[in-house]
Amino acid sequence: MPVDQHQAGKILNVEDLHKSFGSLEVIKGVGFDMDYQERLVLMGPSGSGKSTLVRCLNWIEPPTSGRVTFDGVLVDPKSTDIRRLREDIGMVFQQFNVFPHLTALQNVALGPVVVKKGNRTAAEAEAMELLAKVGLSHRAAYKPGQMSGGEQQRVAIARALAMHPKLMLFDEPTSSIDIELIHEVLEVMVKLADEGMTMIVVTHEMGFAREVADRVIFMDQGLIIESGTPKELFDHPQQERTQSFLSKVLMA
């Protein structure tokens, strides 16, 4: 693996990020940073702003204010090519958002062909490899309507990986999946983590967080309440809000 020139630094630095929808402030000044190859899990009750936060990182929701530095470059919406930034940040959505008019293979190959202007044959060959990686070689010619939620989400992961992102964002990737199929998605994510992918995962899957996360950040009402290793945060939460949230999640 070639050593990136920023390898020693941070892949991501977020300072005082705010996001409002109209008069409603959803993120009220959030800051954190992230090492290359770090695995970060974001947790918090619904409405805590965790999904909005990850959606701000690739400008799907433009932040209202704050500073985001990605891969050594300060993101300035006036001068930064946001599309180029998005090529480097893969995103997996709660609702999969796979393209229903395309087969699994076409879903995965579309980004490289359209955005990177790659050769179609080469892109489809790589798409086949990525589908194999997420365990879906046998579904290459299927359309999303013919696949289970777990399979669609794995197609979505392969689609994001096809752009060779430096950072992967997972926004509640298993929340819309039938409970008996969640493990197939989590297994793929664990595999990615083992390969050294830098990732931010919004999830309530405690098992996944314990196994994979280097750090867990707990958010509530638009602010980071506390963060630490899974062991620290889950076994010895310092803040009352974290304790009460964890007790509810563990009850479920």
Add this chain to the structure above:
Amino acid sequence: MLKWSIIWENLPFLLAGAGTTLALTVVSMVFATAAGLLVGLLNMYGGKVVGAITRLYIEVVRGTPALLIILLVYYALPIVGINLPQFPAAAVSLAACYAAYIAEVFRAAVESIPKGQSEAAFSLGMSRLQALRFVILPQTFRRVLPPLANEFAALIKDTSLVAFISMQDLLFKAKIIGARTYNPMSPLIGAAIIYLLMTTPVMQWSRNLEKRVD
């Protein structure tokens, strides 16, 4: 009185008119669809000014009789130096008119695609145009076909308005036969049957498509 012999004897004459009707419908529909797609997209993505201009165009045209637009293009445009022969004048008028309705068809179809689809396209680094071209519009295709087929059937009937600028379409030919034979009913009934033979299959096709989309 209805005399089938009058329809039968003048059938080639009527069918020539039906040919004009059909040709005008197809040409107008092609331009109306292209223009309607463009106007619809500009209305949604053109920004404030272009959005307002296209909205004005859509509302003005939808609130104005098609016949008035035909008369305007054929009789008023020559005053400002634009002289169009009958067929192009009729085609331009009908296309301009139907483009407004078809723009709304495309707008409704694009807006019916979940927001997550364009978000997923953007997250891959696609531009708005790329997202439209490769992700959104292909998904609208099946949704716009039934309403477009309905517009096509409506257009077949609306082409009869060109009789007002003396174009010899199906209706005009029927009126000529009526005047010549002193029997207006027979050729008009004949024309009605021919119109029905053209519109019914289109509307049936539209219904079948709708069923398949559901």
